[in-house]
Amino acid sequence: MNRSTVAEELHAHGARPVPAIDTAALEAAASFFRAAGDVSRLRLLTCLQQGEWCVTELAESLGEGLSTISQRLKVLRGEGLVARRRDGKHILYSLADDHVAALLAAALEHARER
Amino acid sequence: MNRSTVAEELHAHGARPVPAIDTAALEAAASFFRAAGDVSRLRLLTCLQQGEWCVTELAESLGEGLSTISQRLKVLRGEGLVARRRDGKHILYSLADDHVAALLAAALEHARER
DNA sequence: CAAACACTTCATGAATCGTTCAACTGTTGC
DNA sequence: GCAACAGTTGAACGATTCATGAAGTGTTTG
Numbered sequence: 001m002n003r004s005t006v007a008e009e010l011h012a013h014g015a016r017p018v019p020a021i022d023t024a025a026l027e028a029a030a031s032f033f034r035a036a037g038d039v040s041r042l043r044l045l046t047c048l049q050q051g052e053w054c055v056t057e058l059a060e061s062l063g064e065g066l067s068t069i070s071q072r073l074k075v076l077r078g079e080g081l082v083a084r085r086r087d088g089k090h091i092l093y094s095l096a097d098d099h100v101a102a103l104l105a106a107a108l109e110h111a112r113e114r
Numbered sequence: 115m116n117r118s119t120v121a122e123e124l125h126a127h128g129a130r131p132v133p134a135i136d137t138a139a140l141e142a143a144a145s146f147f148r149a150a151g152d153v154s155r156l157r158l159l160t161c162l163q164q165g166e167w168c169v170t171e172l173a174e175s176l177g178e179g180l181s182t183i184s185q186r187l188k189v190l191r192g193e194g195l196v197a198r199r200r201d202g203k204h205i206l207y208s209l210a211d212d213h214v215a216a217l218l219a220a221a222l223e224h225a226r227e228r
Numbered sequence: 229c230a231a232a233c234a235c236t237t238c239a240t241g242a243a244t245c246g247t248t249c250a251a252c253t254g255t256t257g258c
Numbered sequence: 259g260c261a262a263c264a265g266t267t268g269a270a271c272g273a274t275t276c277a278t279g280a281a282g283t284g285t286t287t288g
Binding site for chain 2: 014015016017018019021022023025026027028029030031032033034035036037038039041042043046047049050053057060061062080099100102103104106107108109110111112114
Binding site: 034038040064065067068071072075086088089 | 245246247248249250254255256
């Protein structure tokens with residue numbers, strides 16, 4: 001019997017076109033996700049969801065070295081997830097924008113749904 | 115002059131409490147982001163945004179080996195980004211839910227904004 | 229039931245990532 | 259200006275991740 005499948009229909013006329021998405025945009029989105037794809041960095045982001053923190057505070061509260069935290073923040077900053085400003089001798093970090101907070105919340109929700 | 119800074123105020127009373135977030139949820143969210151944090155897998159996801167594709171189609175359209183695509187899909191499926199179903203001898207993949215599509219769109223938008 | 233097809237899984241080597249120590253830069257207070 | 263403080267950067271290392279070929283699983287067709 002010749003019951004043709006959905007896939008064969010789609011298949012029949014050669015390769016389906018891949019959606020035209022700017023490689024640079026894709027690359028940037030991937031870097032963004034990769035930056036968020038680490039538990040330690042994610043924990044940092046959840047702190048910053050509450051407001052500004054300086055590096056020393058983060059290090060003390062998380063029980064990690066200053067350099068370690070700084071490196072993690074550097075990655076997050078490189079992908080535009082966090083912003084910073086100087087205040088006296090401290091440097092205060094915060095989430096870059098609401099956009100980031102939203103993505104963070106959405107991912108955590110997706111996580112809890114499993 | 116003794117102009118006390120924002121950071122010193124926050125600093126004064128020991129370590130600030132880290133937000134209480136289930137480590138498992140954080141871990142899951144990180145895995146989710148990590149799965150999305152790769153250009154090749156992201157490209158796969160953008161294909162699936164258009165509907166169902168079988169593995170062979172994806173491989174042909176993207177010009178990659180079958181095994182390569184299959185491995186990438188495995189990662190995405192492991193983190194619940196894509197779903198699959200069998201149709202005849204093909205296996206059709208699609209985005210797991212609208213939730214994923216939304217996260218994808220949000221990240222691509224964030225990417226374009228830079 | 230055997231051959232063909234459509235994948236998946238395993239194993240491996242290459243590349244990338246994350247942490248850490250040491251050295252460096254910038255700011256404040258004496 | 260110099261010592262102390264706050265943070266960044268560079269280099270080295272182990273740990274993870276990614277792509278790929280070979281072998282294995284499941285489905286259909288003759």
